[in-house]
Amino acid sequence: MKVLKFGGTSVGSSKNINNVISILEKYAKKDSVVCVVSAVGGITDKLLLAGKQAQNKDTNYIDTFALIKDIHFNIINELNPNKSNAIIDYVDEQLSDLKNLLDGIYLINELSPKTSDKLVSFGELLSSFIIAETMKSRGLSTERKNSQELMITNSNFTKAEVNYSVTNKNIQDYFKTASQEITILPGFVSKSLTGEQTTLGRGGSDFTAAIVAAALKVKQLEIWTDVSGMFTTNPKLVKQAYPIDKISYQEAMELSHFGAKVLYPPTVQPVLDLQIPIHIKNTLEPEAVGTIISNDKTNSTSPVKGISNISNIALLTLQGSGMIGIPGFSKRLFETLSQEKINIIMITQASSEHSICLGIDEKEADIAKTAIDTAFENEIALHKIDPIIVETNLSIIALVGDNMKNHQGISGKMFSALGKNNINIRAIAQGASEKNISAVIAENDVKKALNTLHEQFFEAKTKQLNVFITGVGNVGEKLVEQIKQQRKYLKENLKINLRITGLSNSRKMIFDEEGIDLKNWKDLLANGETATLDGFFENTKALNLRNSIFVDVTANKDVAGLYANYLRESIGVVACNKIACSSDFENYKLLKRLSLKYNAPYLFETNVGAGLPIIDTLNNLIASGDKVKSIHAVLSGSLNFVFNNFNDTTKFYDIVKQAGAEGYTEPDPRIDLSGVDVARKILILARESGMEMNLEDIKNTPFLSESGLKSDTVDDFYETLIADEAHYQSLFASAKANKSQLKYVAALNNGKASVSLQEIPEGHPFYNLKGSDNIVMFYTERYPEQPMIIKGAGAGADVTASGLFADIIRIGNN
Template sequence: MDVLKFGGSSMGNTKNITKVINILESYSQKEKVVCIVSAVGGITDKLLTAGELALNKNEDYILEFENIKEIHYTVLSELIPSENEAAKRYLDNELNYLKNLLDGIYLINELTPKTSDKLVSFGELMSSFIITEAIKLRGIDAHRKNAQELIVTNSIFTKADVNYLATNKNIQDFFKSNSHALTILPGFVSKSNIGEITTLGRGGSDFTASIIAAALKVKQLEIWTDVSGMYTANPKLVKQASPIEELSYQEAMELSHFGAKVLFPPTIQPALDSEIPILIKNTLKPNEKGTLIKTESGTDSKKKSVSGISSVDNIALLTLQGNGMIGIPGFSKRLFEVLALEKINIIFITQASSEHSICFGISENDAELAATAVDEEFEYEISTRKIRPVTVEKDMSIVALVGDNMKNHQGISGKMFSALGKNNINVRAIAQGASEKNISAVIFKKDVKKALNSLHESFFEVKTKQLNVFITGVGNVGERLLAQIHQQNKFLKKELHINLRVIGISNSKKMYFDEDGIHLENWKELLSSGESASLDGFLEKTNVLNKRNSIFIDITASEAVSDMYADYLKRSISVIACNKIACSSDFKNYKNLKDLSKKYNASFLFETNVGAGLPIIDTLNNLVASGDKITSIQAVLSGSLNFVFNNFSSETKFYDVVKEAQAEGFTEPDPRIDLSGVDVARKILILARESGYEMNLEDITNKSFLTKANLKSDTVDDFFETLVHDEKHFQDLFASAQKNNSQLKYVAQFNLRKTSVGLEEIPQGHPFYNLEGKDNIVMFYSQRYPEQPIIVKGAGAGADVTASGLFADIIRVSNR
């Protein structure tokens, strides 16, 4: 005999009910089938809503009733021909009875738990009748049996306790004499031992099926729903979640307790007691394997240490604490007794080993009642200041790791809290039982999606790490970076196991976001349709989206953007900066950003601040990390200035060469930043700081080669006019170098005595002499390399190489 249960999602509409009928027809051709059905999808909630409206004297209960009536008549007419008057008469009678019940609630202004059970029982009674009549039309020997005639309970309404002795006898006696190929029963409903209508609690149709299966000692119970089994995490929140092939009873119990909606937790107990496997199947995809729940824990070496990740929302965290609790017996007993008297279910408990506090999680709906009851119970201790009034924190959730193989498996807790910590998910309380099959953490509700995805990535997606990128400044360099990300996306997934998604982009006018990842083929069109850009708005949106492994990339030259870095780092959002302002600002600000990066476990990377895509800072950091000490640095750090002086001669005009460098994108939009030496000064300052030296920009001697008129120009246009006027000055500089058989190079130098930047005549034979085009070169002298320095050389300017440097920093974040 097969026992199958179909839930509300399977009974959601005519299309789904037809799939149910197809499955039942297939099964009944092989052997006898018992089928338990829920109400038509959403009907139980509608019945409760109608009851509440009637209770509150709101005549909209009539509209809700009419909606319920229309839904059932629609299903009936689509499944059963109109000439079937007997079916319509039955439905008319039931709906009339329901309307009279609602009218009664409205008139007497009372809705007791007993009446509520009678009210919600209509859903299953009507759905079971309709599907039975529909399947009979296919020529199947089907019979409907009212489960209220089989399942006996006490008189605790809305969640009655089952009298298994009487119930099992009723079930076994009925099926001994039942010869029908298919028997359909309404789930959820029952009767007390004195004949009152009761229910088994929300989700009780699963419970009904488990009771029937256990009483008949069948080989397997099948629960059919709208998903293909129990998943490694909630697939609505974690897209990468996948069905779990096998679970033990205990694992399934833990997962269902902590929010896995596929099973109603008490369902498992009757099947567990009788050691009956439970198979979770998908009505919409009946050929998929599903999840098998059985006695064996499956703790073999092939099974993952964690079987699944679950969560439960709308939790309130209550804390009772005080020095007066220490060493005093009875506090816990009194606390839990008062909660039990108020029928408040405790979902989560933890107590400090010092006995200074007890922390427990309950449904948010019970928070105020619980707080009042606890404070009244401990009124004397609170008045004498032995303990404090109970504190209540709302908008919380619980996330839980579940798995039989977690026991004695080292590092699970560390891995869990490391994944949460890296993503700035604050853990308010922790609990782990001695069985080690569950590790639970209370977090803020707003962080649930990020927490589940972070944990799922850590425990089930070790091969792929998702990075979520937010980019401000999608001009020349930003455009090249987006092109590189788009081009390399498949390579990153296949070779480096990185799923890199661009979630937000912004320029000075517009910003655009897509939490599933922006389609980079047409990002310009999408950005143009976005909302008005603002720095605070971009930060707020990034914060609201709350993505794991988030990275903010600044490709501007804006001081206002650099001032936002701390706000991102404090949210554990990594910062990658092409902008040099922050790292060359006051040392206290630079140090604060570095400290925030460590404190909030968020990377702060700025390789492109010096040398564009060259690994200059990375090389320096590796030297320092290995214990070496930098003694001096000599460098040509401006690709734009190197381009200018490599192309300037007695045959050219300085103005023309600078214009060309600006047009090629080798200088900042304002070339005065490059030519004044400020940009180079910032770069050598950053290298000095990364070498471990405390220094500010004013400590650097800037020997400018520009004229007073150049330096005093108010605008970029004025600056270019002064270049034309002062051409002789620049020709004199070139002529002097030629006379001395030297090349003009803008050199930055750092040592323990002095740091300076300025134009120098470089003689033949010097490493800088043959530096071509827009190349940069840096020579690091250290205690280990006192005479022959480490040299890094290559293209130090240009949109493509700068974008590649930013890309390299993204990869560094993924490897942290």
């Protein structure tokens, strides 16, 4: 004999009910079948709503009743086009009784537990009858047996306790003589020894099925729902979640207790005693493997079997110095909550005995606070303890696994992963059995926490990075295309799943939690919402994705001003914008501190030398104990391009225009030609070397003409280049006469920094620097005579984008 249970969603529509019938018909060809069914999906909630409305003198209960009636008759009409009078008559009679009951509740303005049980019983009684009669009409050997005649309980209404001796005998006696191939039983419903209608409480249909399975000692209980088994975590929140093939009874109960909706813990008890396996199956995908719950040993390689959570938690904290060393506080606290029938979900107590934390259902928080403050009124008045502290909008997340106790470092990995993503833990609980590690976190961090932990414990060490890019002009577009090209390589070789989840230019911005489609990102961006800097930050913050990285591909001061906001949210920052790192020293140090405090990487390799590993090399020298003595460098690819192409046969104006057209200078070339850009770069290197310095401390010797320095607009500046051609030719002529090359040089010596145009003689390492190349020479304690030299392309969209990309990958590898 087979025992199957189908939940509310499985019988929530005529289509799903037809799936159920097909499954039962297939099973019945091999063995007799007992099928326990829930109420039609959503009906129990509607029955309770109607009862509450009637109790509150709200005439909307009539509309709710009408909706309940319509749902059932629509299903009947779709299942039975040639419906028999038997179905119509029974359903009409039941609905008439339901309406009379609701009218009675409305008249007396009362909904007692006893009446509530009678009210909600209609759901299962109706669904089971409709399904059984439909199967009969299709020629299947089917009978419906009212479970109220089998399930006998006490009179503890809304959660009655089963009288197993009577119930088991009833079940065994009935099925000894039952000749039908398929028996339909309504779940959840029961009757007391005195004949009053009762219910088995939350998860009652599962409970009914388990009781029947245990009474008949079947080989396996099957519970059919709308998912393919118990998942590693909530698949609605974690797309990478997958079904667990096999799981132990204890693991299943732990996961169910902490929010896994597939199974309700008391369900397990009747079959647990008899070691009857439970098979979770999917009505919508009957061929799916599902999950088998048993005590058989599994071959799982992961010590963690699943991750679950309970939402809408309130954390109660009883604390005070008067608790230390005084027995009885815990007893009084728990007794107070017990008297109020408040269930405690989680308990944790400091070893100092200074505080006790309890997790309860948020709906009961106000009642709990009032009761506890009253119970400890005297101690509070004497300041021995504080009034109970209540925190809401919380959730409990839990790692579950029988084998966790045999593996070191599970809790360390859990808390480290959460900490790296700025998920604050309010309380922790771990039993001595080590089968469960629970933590209380903010409700709005649940999705990020589940994804973070699932990635840590269940995915093939693939780290997901969520990138938000502001500024998709020349460099930004190259970066997007590089990411698009390399995504597959990163995933397969570096185990980095890189997704662009936010994009913005000066006009529009778009976001996609699942990753923007990079095949048509330009069209998507063109049709995005209006862009604002604060709006981009707020959207990034609201998505609250793990391993989030903000990438600034602008030269905008206002964008740089938001870095601190991102870092405080544990969102990493990657920037080619030099303004933040060359701003006031206190702001530079603040960003560094925030990066460490919130475990949010702040990388800006492209601030100096585009894609060249200049800052990274310097940081490695410092970290290894070396000390910088001096730095000499050509750090402007744009200025190097200009002076490598300018001579006595060209015009300075034409070369500067060409540099701008090829993307080597900023739209305002004065930023490059004034030396400010190079000054910022040497300032950043000085700071990264450990020196406290500001931009005004750097000596900047300009080479521009006086009129060029005083120009008000870009157009005016270009006019001065034409007018002052003789000035620039004189610079070239002097260098030529001295057999030298013009190079714009940055220098750091003895704690002082300068930038200036210099004539570099033949034989100097800077002399043959071509195109837009940069070069940096580090003289350190380990490299006192022969410097460490880094040389290569220091400007251009492709190399700058690759430098940003390298910083993103560096974060992914950490």
